[in-house]
Amino acid sequence: MPRRFEILLLLPAGVFLLAFLLVPMAVLVPVAGSGRLGWSAYLAVLTEPRYRATMVSTLMVAAATTGLTLMIATVAAQFLATRRFVGRDLLVAMLTFPLAFPGVVVGFMVILLGGRLGLVAQASEAMIGERIVFAYSLTGLLVGYLYFSIPRVILTVMAAVETLDPALVEAARSLGAGPLRIQRDIVLPALAPALTAAGALCFATAMGAFGTAFTLATRIDVLPMVIYTEFTLGGNVAVAAALSIALGLVTWAALALARNATGSVAAAG
């Protein structure tokens, strides 16, 4: 096989990625060490209380998003995959149509839901005479990330549920296993690879997402927001670079772990 031909085919993409991916990422590394803190900027995310608190709250929001999304998607996907009923297609369409919404639009949806003029505020005022507003906080961010993740994860889990052998569940039921027992011993082990892959992707996206937090409030302290404010408002390029590298390592590790666990490449969104 002519090797030169293959090299020529790869060349344009190779040059592009070298110039705009590998070189810039390599440049980021020394920049992170060039600031007031020197190379210890890399440790700032662990040593400086403010950044550490941000890292912890970002990890917690991402973990909560992942856990809740997986639970909801597992229940909904099983309900939808095994049944045929009137309106099922409509329900699936309703659950998956926000797939292409970018983070900013999701943020706006949260404002319409839990903002000062939102649906929840109106409903709660009518019922208990008090406006419940949750959009401009970590709760709002969590709701936004659920809005963003549920459609993606449901699609993956539904595909996995469809490959599940219904005879196994039937057999377990006829042997007297209750619904929880069936979930624990049969369904969840079978779905584990899909749940791991979808969960890791969900976690990585929630860690690195920026648009939703940006729309909701600049005061929400999650890592991407802090990177943004350090860079644009604080002019603190070194810390922004160090935090970016820390964030990139966490998301990359989450995806790599999941890939090793499942042996398949997770598609991202």
Added chain:
Amino acid sequence: MRITTLAAGLLTVLVAAFLVMPAVVSMVAGVSVSYARGVSECLTLDWIVEVWRLYADTIVRSIAIALATVAVTLLIGVPAAYALVRRGGRLARVAEEIVTLPLAVPGLALALALIITYGGVRDLRGSSAFIVIGHVLYTLPFMLRSVMAVLQSIDWRLLDEGAASLGASPWRRFVDVVLPNARPGILAGALTVVTLSIGEFNLTWMLHTPLTKTLPVGLADSYASMRLEIASAYTLVFFLMIVPLLVAMQMLSRIGARREARP
């Protein structure tokens, strides 16, 4: 019906309502005279006209950037996908790992790296081309995977060898034999790239300048500073742009599934 089934169904319906309700509110608010007074008053297209007056440039620019992005990903991604499938082995896996890196690294970090490296090149920094570069980085993995998946599912080697035995050069075989057979993957990849590019915000927010605002950047701007009706109308315009792309993608995957089902 069992109680657990009932509970699962209820949860599913509630989640669907959670996803759909704010989108419906936004669409209705975009064509209502006043959100506070409710829909019953009357409907209007004034807000849409206002959005066009304020933000037409962002809409046009987003479409242009999406088309440029898809052109670049086609030009550099399709040949690369073919080379990686041909080659296989460890080298191809390493190359794929590098290409898919922008999916694992947050867009914000990537944009920061681009600005630190090329921010000094004023002509590039101030032009839409800078945004196109970011979008290509982010969408290239999708094009690559889509084309590679199709090539791996067809027997490209048999086709390639057949054409070779007839005396066709490698380039001829690539253009005349491999490309037509990879068309479903190329088309699906292109639709994905356009959809992602039009909605991209994480990178774009860092890379844009006041003169190169895109649709999502304009959306963020309107959410922060415009009245709810204008923000809603603008979101409605975005929905109208994105829905046909999604429908086309769905149709394409359905055709693909049917083709596979046939023996």
